Amino acid sequence: MQSPASSRPLVGVALVVGSCLSLPFGAAVAAQLFPVLGPWGVTSLRVAIAALVLYVAVRPRPRRWNRQQWTAAVLFGVSLAAMNGCFYAAIERIPLGPAVAIEFLGPLVLAAVLTRRMADAVWVGVALAGMALLGIDGMIGSEPLDPVGLAFILVAAAFWIMYIRMSARVGRLIPGHSGLSVGLLVAAVLLLPVGVPAAVTVVAAPDLLLLAVITAVLSSVIPYTFELAALRRLPQRVFGVLLSLEPAFATLAGWLILGQDATILRMLAVALVIAASVGTTLGVRREKRDEGPFTAPIPLPE
Template identity: 55%
Template sequence: MVVGSCVSLQFGSAFATMIFPALGTWGTTALRLSIAALVLLAVCRPNLRAWTRSQWAAVLCFGAALAGMNGFFYAAIARIPIGIAVCIEFLGPLALAAVLSRRWKDTVWTGLALAGIGLFFVDDLVGDQPLDRLGVLCVLVAAGFWALYILTSERVGRLVPGTGGLAGALAVGAVLMLPFGAQTVPPIIAQPGLLVPALATAALASLIPYSLEFAALRRLPKPVFGVLLSLEPVVASFAGLLLLGQGITALGVCAIALVVLASARSTLSARRRR
């Protein structure tokens, strides 16, 4: 289930890049979150009126984190290869783990991931395809929102029963994206066929991976889940290669290996502390 979630999410992101020219990165994000929110709200039917002020505050923060993480990540993969973007984005949870633990080992794993990401910039200097600086900045912002996503999702999980909190957060994210979603209306009216890849993106990048992750967490210990989730940069690189023709150099392979190792070791280190 975890591997299926990784494959669905990363292939969904790669698939989304194909509709960026028509809908834009932020418009695609808005449409994806809106479709996912409508489906989950229809399925879960959370009792929104019964939520307390603290529950609503947690869901609002979770929704803002979802919107920022997805929006800036899509803006990044429009400019840099998806495998590199996912690797850099892993700095968010790794840095969060290092800050919360205050143990030197977690700082080492974050440093190892930084070293791996540094190899991308070495490749940038010696290669013939320089990295887009704005794309790198966008994915760094997405990494910060990913760290916020982890904190807010844990809080929502504690305060809101079931998957209603996720459905509500997706709805909040969709509302925050409405100004960007308006730009998708004229292209969709002109080309109704765009709804097909938009629906596919919402299913692959939101509904399927979230459902699989929720089911997997009920069957797997969290450390095992975290280690398997560390495979995302590898899956993203394959998705970029197969769907987008984004090749990867030897230095890039080494960089991805270092980030995956750092993420897996950080997860195992947290397990030993518990």
């Protein structure tokens, strides 16, 4: 029978897969709100609803935190607000699959920097090849990439690196999900200036409010809870490469919900990123078997 310690990496992998499934479908639902609320309005509502749900569920007690814990939670909130706002601004202008693929350059760079094994570097290269194919498809396909959308997604990629780093730090410094709850509250406050008009609009339209709630659950509550738990079980380099599954699921969500084309290049890219994720997962299992007890995520600089 598998011991609890030996099952931790596999649980972490399952949590990342669950997050990768939830996020793009939430983004596809959110895209349907853009014509009415705009990307920043949708971002604000999504984060505010998620913050409210988690606050009620978790009941954090930040008054007992020290300065280090508060700093981690606030920086986590900053990364959430900027990453999500820029991502939604991007997918208003470019297709969902290529947008997520380009944004994945953030965790891909982080994985490349943190890797210590040649096998990990190879799988990073495979994932990068998949990202490149999606980028090429976006430039030469039926939906060329808008330069403003491209700029937004590159900024989102940079903040995705910050999100991974701060998520790992919050998970290490603050027990449970209190850090995530307060981080979302910080993000909601930062986005409040662009969220007030959107809130006024949805109050008068219950159908829009329902879509906003679905977006918050699929794009914030589920994935951030899963990812925080995964980062307590997986090294950041492994977590970063496993996120390469997200462009594959984003392409699927764009095709199923938004009617965006799934071209041959996109399908080939999907196959490459899945191969990278499977290879990394198998590497985690071998590392666990060869090296004994699984280690915590790589410590972050103070």
